[in-house]
Amino acid sequence: MISIKEYVAPKTLDEALKVLESSKKATIIGGGAFLKLGSINISKAIDLSKLNLDFIKEYDNKIEIGAMATFGDIERSKVLKKYFNNALGLSVKDIVGVQLRNMVTVGATVYSRYGFSDILTCLLSLDTKVSLKKQGEISLEKFLIEGSNKKDILEKIIISKDGRKASFKSMRNSKGDYAILNLSVSKKDDTYLIAVGARPNRATLAYETIKYLKGKHIDETVIKKACEIIEDEITFGSNIRANKEYRKGLSKVLLKRALTEVVNYEN
Amino acid sequence: MKINLKINGEKKVFDVSADEYLADTLRKNGYLSVRKGCDTGSCGACTVHFDGKAILSCVMLSLRADGHEITTIEGVTKKAEKIGKYLVDEGVDQCGYCSPGTIMSILYLEKCIENPTDEEILHFMNGNLCRCTGYVGQLRAIKKYLEGKK
């Protein structure tokens, strides 16, 4: 059960930040779709929907996605379809249903660092920065590890348009369920970025695997070795959807599939 | 707190509390087609259109709807009856509890995609759960409806 005393929809980011800092129990409301799962008392709910943060903008060297852009916006975005082999669009498309995707926002997902998230894993395999009102730009990698230092508002995320090829893979049992595991691979020049999420903990980069693959020509032997590395380096856990042994095994399958796909995109 | 909305084309002012959800506000004010099945945005029975987009009213705070347009099935009776006939003809009306939400999703589907494939229909409708029909009959009905429009 949640209870909210007061609800404000500020017209500017500064105003929003002011409200946020005014009370300990002031909270930003993103899409609001997962609000009901918690049991919290909110003194002031801050609605960012009046701040025009629902954009997806393309620049010469980057793409900016506003905090209030929904998964539906991402799935339908013509801009995002052009880049990273549409990995971002594909990473959100299996999430429950179209109505929920029309509500769930990128900002809330990133800021909350949900473990079950699919898009976070995909974003982590790209060169993504998080832009916070107070703390400025932080790499998503760092933000996922450390979170926000202080009460802050996530304004947008910024993705480098660096010509990466990317492939996102997830494994779910029922098609309407959360992922048991997800994994995303991107490649730029001779460097791979590999992120694993829904472990069930939040997404992380597979540093050792990335190191191993750098500059390698991908063949069966290399994939086999990479799979051995990834299952060793990533910490997997158990939850209602699966045990860690299965996730471990899955990580190899998804890595193989994503790597193969990225290589195919290159050719 | 007061909110101003346009529901089914009519301007309305409702008094809502800060932690009230749109599905409850709508039901309280007589829009009884809006059904609650899960309370967690998981079943689609509460689907309404928000500025033309399908959303789940059971997980949307009513205050967020301030200044926006909401459409429930009560506002699209003619269209709903047309689709409804196909559902009933196929026998997939069954308990009917999820049907208004399903029809709202079908209306959103046809607005978004012209001549959808089976895959696209299933993808678009995946957020509407139904325990009675097993879905395959609903797919038949939706296809016949879309075919019949041509």
Next chain:
Amino acid sequence: MKVVNNPISKVDGMGLVTGKPAYTDDLASSNSLIVKVLRSPHAFAKIISIDTSIAEKIPGIECILTYKDVLRKPFTRAGQCYPELSAYDKFLLDEYVRHVGDDVAIIAGTSEKIVDKAMKLIKVEYKKLDPVLDYLSAEDSETIVHPEDDIYTNIDVGFNKDKNIACEVNFSVGNLEETFKKCEKVITKTYKTQAQSQAMMETQRTYTYLDIQGRLVVVTSTQIPFHVRRILSHCLDIPRRKIRVIKPRIGGGFGSKQTAHSEFYPALVTLKTKKPAKIIYSRKDVFRGTTSRHSMKFDIKIGSDSNGLIKAIDMKGLSDTGAYGEHAQTTIGAAGKKVLTLYNKVDAVRFSGKAMYTNRVPGGALRGFGVTQGTYALEATINELAKELSIDPIKIREMNMIKKGETTPLYNMTTKDASDDPMYMDSCQLEYCVSRGKELIKWDEKYPKIKVSDKRVRGVGMAIAQQGSGLPNIDMASASLKLNDDGFFTLMTGATDLGTGSDTILAQIAAETLKIDVGSINVYASDTDITPYDSGAYASSTTYTSGNAVINAAENMKKLLIKYGAKYFNTKETNIDILDNYIINKDNNKRISLKEFSNKMIYDYPHMQLLTTGSYVPKKAAPPYMAGFAEVEVDLETGKVTVLDYVGIVDCGMVINPKLARIQIEGGIMQGIGYSLYEDVKYNEYGRLMNDTFMQYKIPSRKDAKNIRVEFAKGFDKTGPYGAKSIGEVVINTVAPAITDALYNACGVRIRALPITPEKVFLKLNNK
């Protein structure tokens, strides 16, 4: 035949799909008090103290009730005919809580917010007790789930609360030991099933008020209005004549509403405050506070000759009935009775079943009702026997299954008050079901598997099943027909349409008998004040049992029409015929329309209301049969199983309404796919539910549905209404064993516990 065997649309269909107000919450008055239940956070505890004083002071709180405020009188919430086979082991509220979600206090106030606030302010001190969480070891547990002495059973069902045994069911034929000795092949296998949630879209909900005479009116989403009236009368200690139960449209049941749940709380509040009250269960309330499908474990031993002729079956079943014994005896019983009867060539057969109390959410009715669990275990074992003997699974069915005109003494043994006369299965079309399904799935091309690639392989598997059609000599249905002026009829029936379309089907049956068009019949159903008795919508009884009652009512109406028609035409009764809404004098071919006739009856001569009633109780088992065929694709790397195609051929006798029956099959198969692959009500080590929302508990979604193909066998059962048997439940039973074998045939992995998750398959694939 004109009206029957026609795909008529549901009479309420258009209203329902376009969102017209029709369900319980739509009908509740806006000034109803909001009622909620405070539920136990512990699996097993004794309430040491409970303080409601602060909560009661909140403005708008009308009443808070705890076990100290309500009558202590044991009863069962199970919707069964009196005397029930379920133990009287539940109290309105008790000082013990026996599962997470068990009821602790009832709170009523003027708004949901106020009630939520009050709920948080009730202080309960619990003494936590060691819970019994594993039904497999419940018998020897130190913990007794029901330590109280005032609970009892009405009928001897082997109830032994000191050993946590809710009931036992045992029956056997022949000399088992001797027969096994003679068998050339004997296999023993163990299969386990999980708890499944009914997951109907509309949760339990009830609205109560006092009518002008001070009687309690209960508008409720139920499958059992008449049982609800009797149960409420018993536990609230008020006469039945002071209670009226009305079932409006309901958003699905699947057995969830065959147990009374949400009725007690607003009823208590209304009786206490004299105000209207309503309770709307949240999905969490449903998971924690109602029932789910009984988990069961079966040890099955089968003996055959080397050709696969089955000689002996020994089936031991254990069931988890959770904290209360609702439907415990009947489900574990059905797991034997309506399963073992499939194989009638045996020389010896034995069933021993036991249901155990645990501190989990009670087991309850769910489509298939034990038969689903039992069929899964037996059919999966028979598929294993076929494999071990290198016989095609279809061949072993053809050799051993019951066929048209055959019988088994088990039918007599397991049918209440049955005579010694053999019950022949004259209408059994299993042979056709199997051969047609084999053809449709292209068994000979696909069995056992087709390799798609190194990573993907497809396999096929099959199973057969039956169910009952009502409960012979137990469940009774009745219906009344009234001829109104202007020539239309009101069909009043106690039968309870859950959305399945039974109102429509019963109207079709009445129209067929009266030889009138179906539009001339209005159905009014499920109101204990007005409609005649019906035991309710369960045990696949409505079309068969209630349908026969409707025929009887209609035949009686016909007699009256003939009698008064003869008077009108001043002729002999044998000269009168009724056809196409006319009464005809065959003697001179003169005719009068029912419209004109009824207007004369009412306004002219003889100033008389024609009203007839018919009742029916089944006398004989009339099982529907089904053969189910699954084609699955297995991802050999991830272990994921996808059902590509499911073929179901059903013998439900004459199909009254092919359109609605078809959807029953498709929906049942999909529910079976959920049971086989996804659904599992899980508990943690403290007995807390881990997936008590639809966010975590996943029923199949639309994208999980690939191809489902269904057909009917041309059947006719002479005891059924126009030859019909039941359909609602049989349709779920073949799915799990067929998928289990299809998986094995695809890749050699045999999973003996549901659900078949990718994880289980993956682990076996990698540890072969």
